[in-house]
Amino acid sequence: MDALVPVALGARSRSAFPGELSRPAQPPAYAGELPGFDPSTAPDTPFELFTEWLLKALSAGVQEPHAMTLATADASGDPTARVLILKDVSPEGWQFASDANSLKGRELAARPYAALAFYWAPLARQVRVRGPVVRETPELCAADYLTRGAGARAEALLGRQSQPLADLAERDAQVEASLMRIKSEPDLVAPGWTLYSVRPESVEFWQGDKQRRHTWLVYLSSPDGWTKQMLWP
Secondary structure: OOOOOOOOOOOEOOOOOOOOOOOEOOOOOOOOOOOOOOHHHOOOOHHHHHHHHHHHHHHOOOOOOOEEEEEEEOOOOOEEEEEEEOOEEEOOEEEEEEEOOOHHHHHHHHOOEEEEEEEEHHHOEEEEEEEEEEEOOHHHHHHHHHOOOHHHHHHHHHOOOOOOOOOHHHHHHHHHHHHHHHHHOOOOOOOOEEEEEEOOOEEEEEEOOOOOOOEEEEEEEEOOEEEEEEEOO
């Protein structure tokens, strides 16, 4: 897994870039103290280790540590990625939600497999999750929808995510009308709202190191449970 290094956009250095372009200078790879990671002490399942790392990111002040990149692909294999919020994690999988008619929803209907990536820069930690995706029950989908704020429910109720938009005034007018509908029908649920779970086949944990001695551990699912394997960084 490649180390992610922030780029200082303001600094400039000599480069072979043509014209007036030049390559931005890079600061030291990591700032501050980094946590250690001993794979020999890792728990038996990736769910336990992920929860431990997520709570560590939260206590370290990482902004939105539950934000993740979701990568999907269409029937032809062309990929799409976007950042969204993790809803829950358990032995059943990593959960996120979206409209079934959105681009991601259509891609998952055609190719129900996805990858997730979490990156907590202050800790130099990454987690990658890959596996098939399943739709949760209508009851769980409805429960998730009803936990959302009024604005989020109003927009989702329109069911127009990823569709062309003429102008912002059209958006505002339709969302306002949707808000009024929600106020009059507080238990209304968007018919396309779907809670998805990634059932992990592999979960990778990567800990960066200032001396480039990174640590990479992968959990692999099997009929007998989980196996752990270290990888060269």
